[in-house]
Amino acid sequence: MQSKNVSDIIEKYLKQILAETSQIEIRRSEVAELFHVVPSQINYVIKTRFTIQNGYVVESKRGGGGYIRIEKVKLLDNIEVLDSLLAIIGSSISERDGGSIVKTLYHSQLLSSKEARIILAAIDKDSLMINNDTMMANRLRAQILSSVLNHLRFED
Structure with a gap:
């Protein structure tokens, strides 16, 4: 099992269970034993x-x-989740984390494929880079994503 990424295998296993039910309860040690890893590996995943x-x-x-x-x-069923996303975004967010949020919005069917691609293009490092200032790009990205989430929250 070590020839494949164990984290990917554990993630796939948990997501397969979640595909059948809305939530799961696991014991870290039991899952760790199942995959022959230490419990901290489960925490990492x-x-x-x-x-x-x-x-x-x-x-x-x-x-x-x-x-x-x-x-x-x-996301639409839980305004608290949108609030949590806004808190995570804060005043600065990396391109990777911003992309994860957009993909989640797409998979939750809050954004169409076209809308998601447009937002991803808008928050891309090449679109936001000003004088090689990564901190400024991360702040602009946070402002864009916060605006998107607030519009989704208050839309119809």
């Missing part, structure tokens, strides 16, 4: 692949009876 930017809400309870609950959220 969840923290990097199941983020709010990617359309997931994660809740965990530590301790002996602890669990990790992962839920795929529908």
